[in-house]
Amino acid sequence: MGARSPASYPAYLLSGFLLAAALPPQGADACPSIAWISFQKSCYALLQGSSEVYSMDDARELCQGNASGADIISINSKDENTFIQSSFCSNWHGPEYISLGMFFDTDDDIFKWYDDSKVNFTNWIEEESHNELLNTCATMHTASGGWEKVSCEHLPLTKILCETTAFLWFLYQRRISSRPRCTIHNSITQVPCDSETFLIDEEDEYSA
Numbered sequence: 001m002g003a004r005s006p007a008s009y010p011a012y013l014l015s016g017f018l019l020a021a022a023l024p025p026q027g028a029d030a031c032p033s034i035a036w037i038s039f040q041k042s043c044y045a046l047l048q049g050s051s052e053v054y055s056m057d058d059a060r061e062l063c064q065g066n067a068s069g070a071d072i073i074s075i076n077s078k079d080e081n082t083f084i085q086s087s088f089c090s091n092w093h094g095p096e097y098i099s100l101g102m103f104f105d106t107d108d109d110i111f112k113w114y115d116d117s118k119v120n121f122t123n124w125i126e127e128e129s130h131n132e133l134l135n136t137c138a139t140m141h142t143a144s145g146g147w148e149k150v151s152c153e154h155l156p157l158t159k160i161l162c163e164t165t166a167f168l169w170f171l172y173q174r175r176i177s178s179r180p181r182c183t184i185h186n187s188i189t190q191v192p193c194d195s196e197t198f199l200i201d202e203e204d205e206y207s208a
Contacts (some may be wrong), residue, residue: 070159081145088142
């Protein structure tokens with residue numbers, strides 16, 4: 001039996017071959033762009049908000065608009081908390097406090113993350129709350145890494161820390177006509193948001 005031509009292979013196998021050929025070297029960063037920094041299985045970027053960002057919903061929308069699957073930061077371990085704290089010294093020009101993607105669910109009487117990840121780590125400066133927890137969110141003190149409970153109506157939103165899962169990204173640049181709402185900050189570069197990076201699902205990419 002003769003060798004099969006590439007055209008005779010099923011489309012999903014060809015997609016796998018093409019995907020494997022496009023993979024970066026093992027251990028390479030898998031973040032949306034150089035403006036994001038990686039830690040374990042996540043990527044992080046500090047975004048500069050604007051006068052249009054005045055609620056948690058706006059902050060989440062800002063994150064989601066800059067990378068597929070991104071959301072406002074959730075912290076799931078002591079190591080991750082330490083990494084975030086140290087990154088404000090080494091990479092980001094951060095404010096004194098940043099908002100965490102956490103809120104108090106009065107139905108279940110517990111704190112939850114907006115991205116639905118399990119709350120298996122906390123770092124409260126004060127464990128007990130002296131106020132009613134209705135409409136309560138959380139912030140991090142960037143110098144100490146400690147968390148504080150605050151009203152969701154008074155969150156610090158001038159700079160937004162976003163997180164997304166580290167993928168093998170297919171990068172495309174999309175020019176948008178509307179005025180940018182943010183700038184991505186780190187010590188290396190500042191990337192304006194009129195050049196957005198987003199993930200294209202490889203199935204759509206190769207079926208086009």
